[in-house]
Amino acid sequence: MRPLGSFVDAWRGLEEAVKQGLLRSIGVTNFDAQQLEELIAAAKILPAVAGVWADAFHPVPRALQKLCRTTAVQLQVFGILGFEWSQGRGRKGKLAHPTSPVLEHRDVRAIARSTGLSAPDVCAKFFLQQGMAIIISSRRPERVRRALAGAADARSLDDADMATLQDLQGFLDSSLHIQASPDFYRGMIGFDTYELHLGCSQRHFSIRLLLILLLFVVVLFLLFLF
Known part of the structure; x- marks a missing residue:
């Protein structure tokens, strides 16, 4: 079912919760650039973060990146390890990718070998070095801990590594992951x-x-x- 009212109406409620001391900061997820721009124009309190799914195969839309750079909104990405792809199902109902195709990709693994980082570390560095905040998610707690530790590692990806990962964008068709109209979930707040x-x-x-x-x-x- 669709929420009542608009996302601007919902934002008014979140702003009131901040004023009452119930919340310290508020943000949005799955907003496109047009929606975020509309919200910023109407907001009394700017979103602290704008969350969006992204990994080496699925880039953050450029318009959203540009808008976040020119405002005080921190771009935050989730799904960077590529396990979002394992939720899509093929015609026979089987998982299209039983594991992360990002972590298994030969270029990601090659960069991991050459830098001494793990594949999850490479994925984390790729977005951190672009100035984005990251959320690490995995079914395995130890993988999350390793990825966070690797993100804090002083080693970094060089320009050639970054360019290689940039070239992977669009490697898989995102329709395999998003199985229905995005109008249902775009522009919703808080979960x-x-x-x-x-x-x-x-x-x-x-x-x-x-x-x-x-x-x-x-x-x-x-x-x-x-």
Whole structure:
């Protein structure tokens, strides 16, 4: 279901929570540049961060990068280790990528070998060196700890490494990951709306399946009567 009102209306509520001391800072996620610009124009308190999914295959939109650079909004990326791709499913319902295709890519692994960093470290450095904040997420807590420790490592990627990773952008089709209209979850505030969308999508599929089965039973019943 869609939220009531607009994201500007929701932002007014968050601003009031800050004024009452209930929140220290507020931000947005999954906003495009146009939506963020609209919010900034209407906001009394600017978003502290703008979160967006990004990894070596899926870049942050340039318009959003430019807007965040020219405002006080910190660009924050999540999904940088590439496990977002493992949530997309192919035609037969199987995982399109059972593990992270980013961490397994030959160029990422080659950079890791040449720099002495791990593949997650390489992914973290790639965004940190562009001035972006990062959120590390993984099913394995030890991988998160290693990635955060690697992000603090003094070693860095050189220009050639950065260019190699830039060239990977668009390597995979993002439609394999985002399985339905982005209008449902774009411009929502305060939680991982992609996960919410997936849950709704799966529930809707289950409801449709039940309706089809019910219709099948009704048809069989009518055939039996006549």
